[in-house]
Amino acid sequence: xxxxxxxxxxxxxxxxxxxxxxxxxxxxxxxxxxxxxxxxxxxxxxxxxxxxxxxxxxxxxxxxxxxxxxxxxxxxxxxxxxxxxxxxxxxxxxxxxxxxxxxxxxxxxxxxxxxxxxxxxxxxxxxxxxxxxxxxxxxxxxxxxxxxxxxxxxxxxxxxxxxxxxxxxxxxxxxxxxxxxxxxxxxxxxxxxxxxxxxxxxxxxxxxxxxxxxxxxxxxxxxxxxxxxxxxxxxxxxxxxxxxxxxxxxxxxxxxxxxxxxxxxxxxxxxxxxxxxxxxxxxxxxxxxxxxxxxxxxxxxxxxxxxxxxxxxxxxxxxxxxxxxxxxxxxxxxxxxxxxxxxxxxxxxxxxxxxxxxxxxxxxxxxxxxxxxxxxxxxxxxxxxxxxxxxxxxxxxxxxxxxxxxxxxxxxxxxxxxxxxxxxxxxxxxxxxxxxxxxxxxxxxxxxxxxxxxxxxxxxxxxxxxxxxxxxxxxxxxxxxxxxxxxxxxxxx
Amino acid sequence: xxxxxxxxxxxxxxxxxxxxxxxxxxxxxxxxxxxxxxxxxxxxxxxxxxxxxxxxxxxxxxxxxxxxxxxxxxxxxxxxxxxxxxxxxxxxxxx
Numbered sequence: 001x002x003x004x005x006x007x008x009x010x011x012x013x014x015x016x017x018x019x020x021x022x023x024x025x026x027x028x029x030x031x032x033x034x035x036x037x038x039x040x041x042x043x044x045x046x047x048x049x050x051x052x053x054x055x056x057x058x059x060x061x062x063x064x065x066x067x068x069x070x071x072x073x074x075x076x077x078x079x080x081x082x083x084x085x086x087x088x089x090x091x092x093x094x095x096x097x098x099x100x101x102x103x104x105x106x107x108x109x110x111x112x113x114x115x116x117x118x119x120x121x122x123x124x125x126x127x128x129x130x131x132x133x134x135x136x137x138x139x140x141x142x143x144x145x146x147x148x149x150x151x152x153x154x155x156x157x158x159x160x161x162x163x164x165x166x167x168x169x170x171x172x173x174x175x176x177x178x179x180x181x182x183x184x185x186x187x188x189x190x191x192x193x194x195x196x197x198x199x200x201x202x203x204x205x206x207x208x209x210x211x212x213x214x215x216x217x218x219x220x221x222x223x224x225x226x227x228x229x230x231x232x233x234x235x236x237x238x239x240x241x242x243x244x245x246x247x248x249x250x251x252x253x254x255x256x257x258x259x260x261x262x263x264x265x266x267x268x269x270x271x272x273x274x275x276x277x278x279x280x281x282x283x284x285x286x287x288x289x290x291x292x293x294x295x296x297x298x299x300x301x302x303x304x305x306x307x308x309x310x311x312x313x314x315x316x317x318x319x320x321x322x323x324x325x326x327x328x329x330x331x332x333x334x335x336x337x338x339x340x341x342x343x344x345x346x347x348x349x350x351x352x353x354x355x356x357x358x359x360x361x362x363x364x365x366x367x368x369x370x371x372x373x374x375x376x377x378x379x380x381x382x383x384x385x386x387x388x389x390x391x392x393x394x395x396x397x398x399x400x401x402x403x404x405x406x407x408x409x410x411x412x413x414x415x416x417x418x419x420x421x422x423x424x425x426x427x428x429x430x431x432x433x434x435x436x437x438x439x440x441x442x443x444x445x446x447x448x449x450x451x452x453x454x455x456x457x458x459x460x461x462x463x464x465x466x467x468x469x470x471x472x473x474x475x476x477x478x479x480x481x482x483x484x485x486x487x488x489x490x491x492x493x
Numbered sequence: 494x495x496x497x498x499x500x501x502x503x504x505x506x507x508x509x510x511x512x513x514x515x516x517x518x519x520x521x522x523x524x525x526x527x528x529x530x531x532x533x534x535x536x537x538x539x540x541x542x543x544x545x546x547x548x549x550x551x552x553x554x555x556x557x558x559x560x561x562x563x564x565x566x567x568x569x570x571x572x573x574x575x576x577x578x579x580x581x582x583x584x585x586x587x588x
Contacts, residue, residue: 101568198548212547241553310531321508328509330581332572341584346511358510362520363527365508366496376531381544383537388545420523421530437548462548 004029005168005490009073009225012171016062016072023058023072026171027051027116030074033489034118034169040141040487042154042163044079046119047086054116061114070232071114076170078161079120080127081107081216082205086117090207091135092125094352095333104205105237106174106216113232118170122160125354126324127181127209130426132159133413134356142189142410143167143485146450152410155185155426158219162189165219168489172229173219178209179312180430182217183442187405187455190444190485192226192472193219195430197462198437199244202237210319211242213312213434223443223472227251230465246463254466255473260294264471265398269305272428276408278448283404286445286456289478290402290471298398302390307383308432313424314367314380315435320357321364327352359420388436395461400471403429405442405455433459441468445479453483496524 004026007015015021031048051074058072082088082100089095103111111117122140124132131153132140140160142152154163158175162185165173175182177195186193194217201216208214218229231251237243266287271280287297329335329348336347353361367376394401407428433440439462442455458471496504498517501524505512512520566579575582 098572101565101571238554238556242547242549244549244551304537307534307537310533313527314531314534325509329574330583331569333574335574337584339584341586342509343511344584345509346505349509350511350513353510358512359520359523359527361508361510362501362504362524366500366504366524366528369504369507378544379534379539381546382539382542383534385542385545386537386539388548421526435548462550 005033008222009171009220009228012073013071017067019062023055023062023116024052026072027055027074027118030118030170034164036489037143037167037169037487040143040163040167041138042122042140042160042167042169043076043119044089044091044122044137044160045087047117050086051116051118054111058114058116068112068114069228070110073115074118074171075110075115076118076121076161076164076173077107078123078158078174078176080123080176080207081174082207083107083117083120086120088120088207089136090126091123091137092352092354092357093136093334094327094349098332100205102205105202105235105239106206106233109235110174110232115232121164121173124157124159125357126207126320127157127176127178128320128356128360129156130180130184130423131411131413132156134354136354139413141413143487144190144410144452145486146452151413152452153188153413155188155410157181158185161219162186162191162193165189165221166191166485167487172225174216174233175219176206176214176216177434178213178316179434180427182219183430183440183455183457184406184426186219186442187444187453188410190453190481190483191219191221192223192441192443193217194226194230194441194465194468195433195439196230196234196465197244197439199242200234200439200463200465202235202240202243204237204239208323210316211323212319213316223469223476224255227255227469244463249466251466251469254469257470258293259290259471259474262295262400262471263298263398264290264295265298265300265394265401267300267302267305267401267403269302270403270429272407274407276448279404279407279454282446282454282456283402286402286475289475293474293478300394300398300401302394302432304383304386304390305432308387308435309424309428311380311383311387312431312435313363314376315384317360317364318368318377319364321361321368324357324361384435387432391436391438400467401459403457403459405429405457409448409450409452409454429457438462439465439468441472443472443475444481445475446481447483496521496528
C-alpha cells in the first residue's frame with residue numbers, strides 16, 4: 001500500500017482494471033495523504049465523503065466493465081471551478097459560503113470520465129497572483145525546500161493544485177491559466193502543467209477573471225498522465241460561446257511520436273535581466289536533448305515579446321473589472337449592510353475583495369474610463385495583435401517553440417516586494433501564449449543550484465496540443481527527472 | 494498621465510469600492526507605478542494595426558431563440574443574502 005501514492009495515473013488505471021487495487025483504496029490513500037500534508041495548506045476543503053462515494057461508484061463501474069478513461073482516479077479541483085453542492089469561493093472573502101447549484105463543464109467532464117473528486121484546492125484570489133499569496137485562506141506552500149528550509153511559494157495562481165500534485169496529495173488536479181497560472185506553478189513544483197489552446201476547454205462554470213485569456217488545464221506528475229486528463233477535460237460546449245468545435249485527437253498516440261524531423265524554434269528574445277543562470281543553462285540543455293532526438297533547432301524572433309506583459313496588465317485587469325462587477329452583495333456571497341444601495345455595493349466590495357484584486361479592478365476601471373480607453377485599452381489590443389502576428393509568422397517555419405517556463409525557481413513566501421510590477425515579472429515567459437491563445441506545456445527538466453525544480457516550456461500552434469505532448473515526452477525522457485520534494489506524503493518511500 | 498488622490502477617489506467610485514481616504518495616497522502611488530510601466534507600450538508603432546479582442550477566429554455562434562431552461566427560482570435564490578417573496582432584497586432606492 002505504501003507504493004499506491006507513487007503510481008502514475010496510467011499505472012493506477014491499469015491496477016484498477018486488473019483489480020489489484022480498488023478505487024476506494026486509492027481514494028482512501030489520497031485522503032490520508034491530503035491530511036498528512038495539510039500543513040502545506042494546499043486544500044481549502046477535502047471532500048472525503050464525496051470522494052469515497054464517487055470511488056465506490058467507480059468500483060461498481062469497473063466491475064461491470066464500464067470504466068471511463070479516468071475511472072477511479074483521484075482529482076483535486078482548483079477552487080475557481082464551480083462544483084455542485086460544494087462551496088466554491090475563488091479563494092475570496094466575497095464568495096464565502098457560495099454553494100453552486102451547478103457543476104462546471106470541465107469538472108462534469110472529469111466525473112463523466114470516472115474521476116473522483118478529492119476536494120477543492122487553494123489558489124490566488126480570483127486567480128490574481130503568481131505565488132498563491134493573495135488567497136483569503138492564506139498562502140499554499142511548495143512541498144520543495146532549499147537547504148535553508150524556508151517556506152517557498154508553489155507559484156500561482158493555481159498554487160494549491162501544483163502543491164497538492166507534487167506532494168502526492170492528489171494524483172491530478174485542475175488549474176486555470178490566464179497569464180501562466182498553470183505553467184508557472186507546475187515549473188515551481190516540479191510537475192507537468194498544460195494550458196490548452198483558447199477554446200479547447202469550456203469556461204462555463206469557472207469563475208471568470210479575464211474571459212479572453214482564461215483557459216482550464218491539467219496538472220499531473222507525468223506527461224502521459226497529463227495527456228490522459230486533457231483528453232477527458234476538453235469538449236465543445238454550446239454554453240461557452242468561445243468554445244471551439246475542434247475534434248481532439250487521441251493524445252495517447254502523440255506520446256511516442258517523437259520529434260524526429262520536427263522544427264523547434266528558439267526565440268532569441270526570451271532572455272531577461274535577473275534570470276537564474278541555471279535556467280539559461282537548462283534551456284540550452286533542452287535544445288541539445290531535442291537535437292539529439294532528431295529535431296532541427298531553429299533560431300526565431302518574436303520581436304514584440306517585451307511588450308506582452310504590459311499589454312497583459314491592461315487587458316486582464318480591464319476584463320476583470322468588468323467580470324467582477326457581478327459581486328455586489330445582491331445575489332450571492334458577502335453582503336455588508338448600508339443605508340443606500342451604492343454604499344452597500346461599495347462597502348461589500350471593499351470588505352470582500354483583497355488588496356491585489358482591488359488594485360486590478362481599479363487599474364481596469366481606469367484604463368476603460370472615458371478619455372483613457374483609446375490610449376490604454378485599444379493600444380494594448382493593438383499590441384496584442386502584433387504579438388499574435390509574431391507567433392503566426394514563427395509557426396510558418398517551426399512546429400513548436402522551446403522556452404524556459406519561468407525566469408527563476410520558486411521564491412520564499414512573504415518575500416517583501418514594494419512594487420507590484422516585480423511580482424508581475426514572474427509571468428514574462430508565459431503571458432505571450434495567453435495573448436495569442438496558444439497551447440503551452442511546462443515540463444520539469446532539472447534542478448537549480450539550490451536543489452529547486454525548473455521547467456521548460458513548449459508552445460505550439462492552435463489546437464496542436466498533440467505536438468506539445470510529443471515534445472514534452474522527449475524532454476521528460478531525456479531529463480529523467482526523478483527528484484522528489486521533501487514535504488510529500490509518504491515522504492520516506 | 495499621472496494618477497492623484499482625486500483620481501483614485503473617482504476610480505474607486507466608478508468601481509463601487511469604498512476606499513478609505515487614508516488609503517488613497519498609497520493606492521495612487523501603486524497605480525502610478527503600474528501605469529508608468531505600462532507606458533512602455535508607447536514605444537510600439539501601432540498605426541494601422543487593428544485591435545485584437547478575441548483569438549477564436551470564429552464569430553459568436555447564435556442559437557435558436559427558444560427557452561431551454563427555467564423554473565429554477567429556488568436554485569437562483571439559494572445563495573442570496575436577503576430575499577423576500579421570491580425577490581432579491583436591496584436597500585431602498587426610490588423614496
